[in-house]
Amino acid sequence: MNNIMNERLNKKVVLLTNDDGIKAKGLLTLYNTLKNDGRFDVHIVAPENERSAVGHAITVFDPISVKKEYNNGDFYGYAVNGTPADCVKLAVSAILDRKPDILISGINRGPNLGGNIIYSGTVSAATEGTMYNISSIAVSIDNLKDTDYSYAAEFAKKIAALIIEKGGLPEGTLLNINIPDIHPSNIRGVKITCQSDSKLKDFFIKRVDPRGRDCYWMDGEFVEVCRREDDDYSAIKNGYISITPIHYDLTDYEKIDYFRNWGITKDI
């Protein structure tokens, strides 16, 4: 028993979460890849249901229920009736008995690129991990449908091992990783990128509901804006893995002096 405990304590603690929900194939592939490696003590705390586009939502008014999830009879992880950010908060504050060495959010079905990452539950979970000073990465694959996640899972595992070897990520920084969904032999390499200004152009389909109220369904198309050679969108479209270092300090430092020069007083 002591040997088992010691063996566990020697392993690096990995927390997995996502926004596609605990039953997602991308999460399962990542879990199996890490588990089979043998170096990691792997824990899943993930939303019970799909929680895409929840942004950095947290549940502050309602109780959050947590239940154990089993996979082929084996304990698999904790299913949380909350958002990806809730999952991370709960995992660290209430569920796990050790602080994770690394957090991996994903593998997300669909890319998280450009301005759209502010809507991303996948990225928000990794951001939440960073706020707890846990080295955190978000991993997404550029396909909106389920696909073969095995290369992406291997890549995520190796990045996790590298980060641990480097002594962790710099405080306050997380990595947003997007992987093209092409045969691994066709992937041209890895680019460290900046966030593009690509975003969804929204339009709404209007209907009248059975009670006579106006209702709108959101639809949208991806619009690529300000394409730069070193941005996340270009990397993916050119067959590279994109790794964007991001942070949650939203200050636009370059504009501080500009606004100081406006000379605003309390009476304006």
Next chain:
Amino acid sequence: MNNIMNERLNKKVVLLTNDDGIKAKGLLTLYNTLKNDGRFDVHIVAPENERSAVGHAITVFDPISVKKEYNNGDFYGYAVNGTPADCVKLAVSAILDRKPDILISGINRGPNLGGNIIYSGTVSAATEGTMYNISSIAVSIDNLKDTDYSYAAEFAKKIAALIIEKGGLPEGTLLNINIPDIHPSNIRGVKITCQSDSKLKDFFIKRVDPRGRDCYWMDGEFVEVCRREDDDYSAIKNGYISITPIHYDLTDYEKIDYFRNWGITKDI
């Protein structure tokens, strides 16, 4: 009729939204202040109910219902069964017939400071406006209970007029404004600030629900981290109005070269 239309077209279009809901006192005070000024064509598109802590959530799977809201028999605005970001998308894409010259989100009951702004529906609505290239500001008052919003509303109105006079905000930049809840004569001035690292330290209260499932309620206390003299938290606590220029480019540019030096390949 033409005169009324011309008069309207000469006014600057202001879109108001919030995350406290369309019935909030902070929104009403702001609306009346702008309306009574005479220079503005004021429109409200706000959540039907309180939507605090929703982060930058958007509603992608469900229809969003919209109904007209009246105040003392007069048309007041559109109540949306969605998030603050939904409100902005709908207002611009489907409800308003002219693009707003300015968007004001608030006045929020409670401050939006430091790391907590990533959970803020108030800030996310202003971010959404910025993504549509609308000059956008988020305005919050440092009191979690309803208070006298009249000074904050006047200040917001004057800032809006100033921004319009300056030809708008720089593209991609929004202003996160926090106002101390003290007598206006005691406000010491205005500081252009950076985002502090203040955040909530979470803890959870665990209960078992009637169906035997583990349930958690989130609680938390505000923790002030890395206090700098020029950050948002210090400004408010010292009796200043805090104006932080923020943006939605999350790239941590300072770390790009650091990670390029890791020399990551597709096989790591």
